[in-house]
Every structure is written in structure tokens, then in C-alpha cells.
Amino acid sequence: MKDRGNSAEMGKPKKWQDVPMGGIAFGSSAEAVETGQWRSMRPVWDGEKCISCLLCWNQCPDRSILTDGNGKVTGIDTFYCKGCGICAHICPKKAIEMRPESEFTGPGAGAKGE
Amino acid sequence: MAIRIKDFTEKESPLTNGHRMCPGCGAPTAVHQGLMGVESPVVVVNATGCLEVSTTVYPFSSWRVPWIHTAFENAGAGVSGVEAAYVALKKRGKIDKEIKFVAFGGDGGTYDIGLQSLSGALERGQDFTYICYNNGGYMNTGAQRSSATPKGANATTSPAGTASAGKPQKPKDLTAIVEAHHIPYVAQTTLFNATDVAEKVKRAVETPGPAFVNILVPCVLFWGIDPSLQQDICKLAADTRFWPVYEVVDGVWKLTYKPKKRVPIEEFLKPQARFRHLFKGDGSKAMLEEIQADVDADWQVILDRCGETWEV
Amino acid sequence: MPRREITSGNWAFAEAMRQINPDVVAAYPITPSTDIPMKFADFVANGKVDTNFVTVESEHSAITASITASAAGARVMTASSANGVALMHEIFPIAGCFRTPIVFGLVNRCIGAPINIHCDHSDSMAERDAGWIHLYCEDAQEAYDTAILAIRLAEHKDVLSPVFVCQDGFITSHGFEPVEILEDSTVKAFVGERDADFPLLDVDNPVTYGSFAMSEYYFEIKRQQVEAMKNVLKVYDGVAKDYEAVSGRFYPKLDRYRTEDADFIVVVMSSASGVVKDVVDELREQGIKAGCLRVRMFRPFPADEVAEILAGAKAVAVLDRALSIGGTAPLAAEIKSALYDCGKNIPVQSCVYGLGGRDFFPQYARELFMDLAAGKVSREERYLGLLE
Numbered sequence: 001m002k003d004r005g006n007s008a009e010m011g012k013p014k015k016w017q018d019v020p021m022g023g024i025a026f027g028s029s030a031e032a033v034e035t036g037q038w039r040s041m042r043p044v045w046d047g048e049k050c051i052s053c054l055l056c057w058n059q060c061p062d063r064s065i066l067t068d069g070n071g072k073v074t075g076i077d078t079f080y081c082k083g084c085g086i087c088a089h090i091c092p093k094k095a096i097e098m099r100p101e102s103e104f105t106g107p108g109a110g111a112k113g114e
Numbered sequence: 115m116a117i118r119i120k121d122f123t124e125k126e127s128p129l130t131n132g133h134r135m136c137p138g139c140g141a142p143t144a145v146h147q148g149l150m151g152v153e154s155p156v157v158v159v160n161a162t163g164c165l166e167v168s169t170t171v172y173p174f175s176s177w178r179v180p181w182i183h184t185a186f187e188n189a190g191a192g193v194s195g196v197e198a199a200y201v202a203l204k205k206r207g208k209i210d211k212e213i214k215f216v217a218f219g220g221d222g223g224t225y226d227i228g229l230q231s232l233s234g235a236l237e238r239g240q241d242f243t244y245i246c247y248n249n250g251g252y253m254n255t256g257a258q259r260s261s262a263t264p265k266g267a268n269a270t271t272s273p274a275g276t277a278s279a280g281k282p283q284k285p286k287d288l289t290a291i292v293e294a295h296h297i298p299y300v301a302q303t304t305l306f307n308a309t310d311v312a313e314k315v316k317r318a319v320e321t322p323g324p325a326f327v328n329i330l331v332p333c334v335l336f337w338g339i340d341p342s343l344q345q346d347i348c349k350l351a352a353d354t355r356f357w358p359v360y361e362v363v364d365g366v367w368k369l370t371y372k373p374k375k376r377v378p379i380e381e382f383l384k385p386q387a388r389f390r391h392l393f394k395g396d397g398s399k400a401m402l403e404e405i406q407a408d409v410d411a412d413w414q415v416i417l418d419r420c421g422e423t424w425e426v
Numbered sequence: 427m428p429r430r431e432i433t434s435g436n437w438a439f440a441e442a443m444r445q446i447n448p449d450v451v452a453a454y455p456i457t458p459s460t461d462i463p464m465k466f467a468d469f470v471a472n473g474k475v476d477t478n479f480v481t482v483e484s485e486h487s488a489i490t491a492s493i494t495a496s497a498a499g500a501r502v503m504t505a506s507s508a509n510g511v512a513l514m515h516e517i518f519p520i521a522g523c524f525r526t527p528i529v530f531g532l533v534n535r536c537i538g539a540p541i542n543i544h545c546d547h548s549d550s551m552a553e554r555d556a557g558w559i560h561l562y563c564e565d566a567q568e569a570y571d572t573a574i575l576a577i578r579l580a581e582h583k584d585v586l587s588p589v590f591v592c593q594d595g596f597i598t599s600h601g602f603e604p605v606e607i608l609e610d611s612t613v614k615a616f617v618g619e620r621d622a623d624f625p626l627l628d629v630d631n632p633v634t635y636g637s638f639a640m641s642e643y644y645f646e647i648k649r650q651q652v653e654a655m656k657n658v659l660k661v662y663d664g665v666a667k668d669y670e671a672v673s674g675r676f677y678p679k680l681d682r683y684r685t686e687d688a689d690f691i692v693v694v695m696s697s698a699s700g701v702v703k704d705v706v707d708e709l710r711e712q713g714i715k716a717g718c719l720r721v722r723m724f725r726p727f728p729a730d731e732v733a734e735i736l737a738g739a740k741a742v743a744v745l746d747r748a749l750s751i752g753g754t755a756p757l758a759a760e761i762k763s764a765l766y767d768c769g770k771n772i773p774v775q776s777c778v779y780g781l782g783g784r785d786f787f788p789q790y791a792r793e794l795f796m797d798l799a800a801g802k803v804s805r806e807e808r809y810l811g812l813l814e
Binding site: 170178183190192193194199213237238 | 449450452476477478480481482483484486487488490491492493494495496497498499500502516517520626627628629632633634635636637638639640643
């Protein structure tokens with residue numbers, strides 16, 4: 001499980017003294033931001049069809065293609081994925097399909113799962 | 115210099131997840147790909163613009179590396195300052211690491227308001243790489259025209275209307291202006307294949323002295339394309355020769371991508387809503403012809419510079 | 427042993443820079459501060475310093491490079507004047523916010539138009555809200571001493587703010603006078619080494635400077651800068667005493683000249699103070715209890731101390747070498763505000779003098795004191811030396 005950042009813990013400061021000097025931000029604090037909430041379409045990855053060519057990994061603006069330690073694709077990082085569809089479009093093996101996010105979250109979701 | 119993508123899947127990008135760039139935006143892809151092959155630690159200087167604002171919404175910073183933004187028109191001077199500090203402190207024995215310096219600016223902060231600052235930094239011969247992520251407009255403020263905006267584009271300060279076919283001027287050839295500073299490495303590329311951006315930026319960063327890479331990237335919202343077409347539209351930019359892909363190493367021009375067929379400029383323009391007006395009615399035919407003529411003429415100039423011929 | 431030499435304000439400042447030997451100097455020429463980078467370039471070319479001297483292509487780039495170098499962890503100094511300072515205006519607040527302790531030789535010259543190379547304070551006054559410390563020097567000795575003192579003040583952990591060391595263009599910057607120069611080793615020991623808190627070059631602990639801060643955070647970040655300025659008022663005297671220990675010279679925030687029992691006080695900054703002080707002595711001989719308050723620290727403005735000093739006066743005149751067109755001149759505004767806050771309803775005559783290098787003669791000061799003595803004080807701004 002990735003460390004989701006540290007400046008995130010600052011939350012809303014209670015007083016001005018709590019804000020770090022100079023408006024400086026620390027660490028990779030954006031890792032706490034769940035950009036996955038932006039999605040209206042979700043990429044669904046088919047491990048059987050995938051050949052780990054890594055074209056999707058390389059083109060993803062949000063580095064949301066998950067890999068193991070050996071360059072093999074293992075799935076999509078839905079915490080961050082914004083659903084742009086580049087991965088599905090670029091895949092030479094049609095191993096990724098864009099499905100409406102509503103199939104996975106919200107009322108009536110859970111039918112298909114990740 | 116060949117980059118193997120597989121070698122980098124476990125390497126952490128200087129740009130983290132959780133940034134607020136639009137879905138499908140070309141700029142973060144360019145940052146990920148560009149910095150992928152760089153081995154040394156880097157310090158990033160960023161001009162005001164989409165990349166700067168959307169990656170550092172306080173207190174959430176998407177930068178895993180030291181990063182500084184001051185203003186819009188001064189990334190050149192900004193990177194000069196950091197590099198100068200490094201050189202001074204290294205000479206005085208206070209730093210022993212090898213660190214590289216990379217400046218990012220959009221076409222706004224590079225072609226226009228930031229041109230002087232860039233020129234000064236290039237002229238001084240300091241050791242840094244300046245990467246322009248060029249989406250052809252002041253996108254962060256709503257797609258106003260820049261000098262990089264293509265001719266005929268509908269931009270919010272050069273809109274298409276009954277009395278105008280969009281931006282009347284063709285884009286400025288900034289890469290050539292930079293090259294005229296006679297720096298050791300200059301390149302023009304785009305996200306058209308998996309490795310060109312990574313290879314060129316790696317080479318730029320590893321070249322001592324000033325280096326410049328001009329990367330054409332799409333803006334999903336204001337080019338008016340489907341976000342999934344990021345690579346496709348860049349490939350069309352290269353294939354229609356709207357955006358020649360080349361590098362200049364110590365003054366020697368080298369064309370690094372030669373399209374195999376003659377693809378008319380319309381193929382690049384049609385998928386983009388910002389050129390929609392050029393495909394309605396007769397009035398725009400003249401503009402389309404002009405755009406094609408510009409592309410052909412500019413392509414010939416590049417061929418001549420690179421000592422190439424193009425028989426298709 | 428310190429040595430005495432006949433030198434100018436610019437060269438004295440440059441000499442202080444040589445002795446400080448900063449890590450980086452990024453500077454651009456503009457009259458009348460040009461001598462500072464030129465003299466310094468000479469030091470660089472002859473190995474008298476090993477500073478990384480960056481010949482930037484504009485003042486905007488000079489201040490930008492200074493800030494990023496300082497944020498990177500380097501000790502940085504630079505200099506400019508007039509329209510060059512104005513060109514830097516966009517960037518000054520960034521130095522204030524990032525808490526970069528830059529020491530800046532601001533050689534006061536009027537801002538155009540009309541274009542004019544001579545002295546007034548319109549350049550520095552336009553930057554009074556930028557979050558920088560402002561120190562105004564009366565002469566070359568003070569400019570030299572203040573440059574060195576400013577390094578310690580700027581880098582003080584409770585301050586961490588950039589400093590303008592101001593001197594009058596041409597009058598001080600190009601005027602030659604005897605200046606005592608400390609030994610190189612004394613200065614080196616006094617300034618020590620910079621210990622930067624969040625340097626960019628510490629790649630193992632990456633920091634982000636210059637985030638996009640929305641309304642939930644902006645105000646608080648600014649409030650911290652206000653606190654840093656308040657801390658200056660607390661720590662300054664300590665730093666000045668440390669400087670006195672090595673130089674024998676103490677520079678207070680406010681230079682009181684015969685103000686203790688004065689009935690009529692003229693408040694003034696920089697070189698014109700000398701003229702006023704001379705006239706004070708003259709008038710004292712004639713039995714008139716005149717006094718001169720030279721404000722050396724303009725930002726932060728030591729309002730409480732000022733009010734205390736002026737409390738016993740019957741009337742006060744303030745000499746501003748800058749206008750605030752359509753409003754109250756800057757120093758007068760501070761003085762009136764300080765007095766009002768302390769409930770002192772002393773008549774204050776706001777005067778503007780010396781714009782564009784217009785000379786300030788002793789007779790203007792004499793007439794002014796006589797008017798104060800005769801109760802001729804109004805809320806109308808007066809112009810000393812103007813053709814009218």
C-alpha cells in the first residue's frame with residue numbers, strides 16, 4: 001500500500017502559526033488526492049489479453065497502470081485513474097475496455113467489480 | 115541512447131499521482147516520459163501555467179523532487195539562479211552530489227512573455243535543460259492565442275467569426291530561435307511514439323550546457339479532442355509535418371522522423387474542434403490552403419537544414 | 427586593523443560585498459547603482475571573491491535568479507535603482523513570501539517619467555508593501571556597515587526576510603568621503619556561513635516553493651510574513667549591538683539628534699538629514715529647541731518608538747523624498763499614523779523635497795523650523811525647493 005503523503009495531514013489549519021513557513025509544501029503530498037473521483041468512465045483490464053507491452057503505462061498522464069517488479073501489468077490504480085481512455089485506445093490487444101463508472105460505484109454498482 | 119520502457123516501470127517519476135491536470139492532458143505524459151530516463155536527481159523550475167498550477171495546489175504537491183515556481187515570464191532566470199547556487203556551493207565544497215536542472219514552461223511562458231528570460235539563460239551558457247510543453251495557447255487562462263497557436267485556430271483572443279477565420283499568423287519558429295543561440299542541444303518532438311520524448315530529454319539533460327526541447331502536447335479541452343486520442347493527435351501532427359521532429363546537436367541539424375506518406379494537414383485539423391470553422395463553408399478554403407502551403411514551405415526549410423530529401 | 431579610505435557609497439557597498447563574498451550575485455546595471463555590480467565584477471575577474479557572478483539580461487531576471495539561488499540555499503546579494511527596481515516589483519513579494527534573506531543595495535533614484543538619473547525615494551517607497559526590510563543610510567560609512575549587518579539580520583532565524591539597504595543616488599553613492607573598512611576576517615567572522623532552512627538543493631528532502639495557494643491558505647501565509655517583520659523590531663537591536671562590538675559603531679533603528687527636549691522636530695531620512703542636523707545646531711545656538719529625527723528603519727516601521735520620541739514636541743515636520751500622488755506622502759503617513767495611534771495630537775506638517783535630485787538647502791530647513799515655531803502648520807502638503 002503506497003504512502004499517501006504527509007502535507008495532507010495538515011488539513012485546514014486552525015491558526016496561521018500552523019501553516020509551514022513560506023507557503024512551502026513538503027513531500028509528495030498530492031498522493032493523498034483521490035483523483036479517481038473524477039471518473040465517469042473506468043478502464044477495465046483483461047489480464048488474459050494483456051501482453052505487458054507497457055504502451056498504456058507509458059502514455060498514462062496519471063501513471064495509473066499498475067505493474068509488478070518486473071514490468072508486468074497487474075491492473076489499474078482506480079484511486080488515481082481519471083478515466084481519460086488513452087490506455088484503452090492505445091492497447092494493441094484491446095485488453096482494456098472503458099465502462100461507465102456507475103457500473104462500479106453508486107447505486108446499483110458492484111455488479112461487475114474491478 | 116535507446117530507452118527501454120520496461121526498465122523504468124519501478125522507477126518513481128518526479129511527478130507523482132494525484133495531480134490535477136485534466137484527464138488525457140499531454141503535459142503530464144510529457145513530464146513522465148521526459149524525466150523517465152534521467153538518472154541524476156533533478157531540481158525543477160516551473161513557469162506559471164497549467165503544469166505549475168495543477169501540480170501544486172497547496173498543500174498538495176505532486177513533485178517528488180525539489181521544485182520552485184516564482185512567476186510566468188522568468189523560468190529561464192529561475193533555473194539560472196538555482197544552477198548558479200549549485201555551481202557556487204559545489205565549488206565551495208558544500209555539495210558533492212551531481213544534480214541536474216530542468217525548467218518547464220508552456221508555450222505562453224516560453225514563446226511570448228518568457229522569451230527574454232529564456233534567451234538570457236541560453237546565452238549565458240549555464241548547465242540546464244528547458245522543456246517547453248507546447249499546447250499552442252495560453253490554456254490555463256482559457257485558450258488565448260500565443261505565438262505558438264496554429265494559423266486558423268479558434269483561440270479566445272483570435273476567435274473565428276463572421277469577420278475572421280481564427281488566428282491570422284502562423285506559429286513562431288521558436289526552436290529555430292533557440293537554435294540560433296548556438297547551444298549544444300536543441301530538439302523538437304511530440305508524444306507520437308513511446309520513446310522519442312524520453313530519448314530526447316535524456317540527451318538534453320545529459321548534454322553539458324544549455325539544452326532545449328520543444329514538445330508539442332495536446333490540450334484536450336481547448337483543442338477539442340477526445341482525451342483518449344493523445345498519442346493519435348501527436349502522431350498526426352508529426353505525419354502531416356505540422357510539427358517536424360528533429361534535433362540539432364552542436365549545430366548539426368538531424369531529422370529524426372520522416373513521415374512515410376504525404377498526409378494532408380486536414381487530417382491533423384479535423385479531429386480538433388478548434389478548427390471546426392475551417393470545415394464549414396467556402397470562406398475557409400483559402401485559410402486551409404494557406405495552412406498547407408505554410409506546412410510545405412516550412413518542411414522544405416527543415417529538409418534543407420537537415421540535408422534531407424523527401425520522396426513520397 | 428580597520429583601514430580608512432576615501433571612497434564612495436557604491437564602492438563602500440561593493441567592498442562590503444567583497445568581504446562578505448556571497449555565493450551568488452545576479453545583477454544588472456542601472457544608474458546610479460551600476461558601480462556596485464561593476465566593482466564586484468572586477469573583484470570576480472581578479473580572484474578577490476569566488477562568488478558565482480551571473481550577468482543577467484534584465485533586473486527582473488536579476489531578482490528572479492537571486493530568489494531561486496537563495497531558495498536553493500545560497501547566500502545572495504544584488505543591487506539596483508529606479509526603473510530597475512520598478513521592473514522587479516512583481517517579484518519582490520515572492521522573496522518576502524519565500525523568506526529568502528537577500529541583501530539588496532538599493533541606490534535611490536527617481537522613477538521615470540520624466541526619466542532622470544538623480545535621487546529621490548520613489549523607487550524604494552513603491553516597494554514598501556513587498557515584505558522586505560527597509561534600512562535608509564545617511565552616508566557611505568553607514569551603507570558599508572549596514573550591508574554587513576543586514577546579512578545577519580536577514581538570516582536571523584526569527585526574521586528570514588530580504589533587506590533593502592538604501593542610500594541616496596549620486597549624493598551618497600558617488601560622493602567620496604572617509605570610510606572605515608573593517609578587516610576581512612572581522613567581516614567574515616561576523617557574517618559566518620548561511621544555514622538555509624529548506625534549500626532546494628537538498629534533494630533528499632524535496633520541497634515545493636511557490637504553490638498555488640487558494641483562499642484557505644493565502645491569508646495565513648501572509649500573516650506569517652507580518653510576524654517576521656514584527657520580529658525584526660525585537661531582534662534588530664541585538665544584531666546592531668553585535669555589530670557595534672566588532673566595529674565600534676551602533677546604528678539604532680531611529681537616529682535621534684537633539685530630540686530629547688526639542689520643541690520642533692523635523693523627521694527625515696538619508697543624506698538630507700545631515701543638512702537638517704546642521705541647521706538644528708545653528709538654531710540651538712539661537713535658543714530655539716530644534717531637533718532632528720532620522721528614520722533609518724522604515725520597514726518595519728517602529729511606530730511606538732517614533733511616537734515616544736515625538737511625544738514632547740510642539741510641532742513636527744516630515745520630509746519625504748517621494749510623493750504619494752493623490753494621498754499622503756509615505757513617511758508622513760507613517761508618522762501621522764504612529765502619532766494618532768498613540769493619541770498624540772501634535773501638529774504635523776508634511777513636506778516633499780528633493781524630487782528628481784532637486785537640492786535640499788539649509789535655508790529650506792531653517793525656514794521650515796521657523797514656520798513650525800510660528801505655528802504655521804497645515805494639513806496641506808508643502809513642496810520645499812519647488813518653483814512656485
